[in-house]
Amino acid sequence: MNLLINWVRNIVLVILFANFIEMLLPNNKTKKDVDMIIGLFVILVILNPIINLFRFQESSLSLFNIFSYSKPPFEEIVAQGEVLREENKKVQEDYKLRISNQIAVLIKLNSDLENINIKIDLADGKLKKVIIKAKDNRVEKVTVDLSQENSSDKTDELTKNLKELISSFYGLDRNQVLVNLN
Numbered sequence: 001m002n003l004l005i006n007w008v009r010n011i012v013l014v015i016l017f018a019n020f021i022e023m024l025l026p027n028n029k030t031k032k033d034v035d036m037i038i039g040l041f042v043i044l045v046i047l048n049p050i051i052n053l054f055r056f057q058e059s060s061l062s063l064f065n066i067f068s069y070s071k072p073p074f075e076e077i078v079a080q081g082e083v084l085r086e087e088n089k090k091v092q093e094d095y096k097l098r099i100s101n102q103i104a105v106l107i108k109l110n111s112d113l114e115n116i117n118i119k120i121d122l123a124d125g126k127l128k129k130v131i132i133k134a135k136d137n138r139v140e141k142v143t144v145d146l147s148q149e150n151s152s153d154k155t156d157e158l159t160k161n162l163k164e165l166i167s168s169f170y171g172l173d174r175n176q177v178l179v180n181l182n
Helices: 002-024 029-063 074-110 151-170
Strands: 113-123 126-136 177-181
Touching (some): 002 029, 074 113, 074 151, 151 177
Parallel strands (some): 126 177
Antiparallel strands (some): 113 126
């Protein structure tokens, strides 16, 4: 639609320009020559979209020239595949490192654990399993009271909270997050 509007606008402008030039010229022998040149110019403006269409088709045909296609050698294709495989491994390792660092920060913000070791398993670029090993260095006030929770109950609660935090943050199932506290 925009092409049609531009085309009509160009035609109108050229015709107005031609009329203006015609009014300025006196009635003599050069007027016929100028009228012919202006007429050719108007015809050129009218035919311009058609000329552009032929140029486009000609250039698109040269893109699909069957005879200019050359097949790369097999060794080159294999080498490119190896380069892509290595780049993919580097990207996956970088992704694992970033996720591990993110999980470590989440754990440090929400607990007092130290010596955090995180292992990430990926499948098709997605998190499959997160294994967290950490040392619980919480110092508890020692009192002898048999009615209070023991240390393993608090560890179980911390494990449950960490599983819930990591699974909700990354959209994983709680069974995909394993926490081992020493």
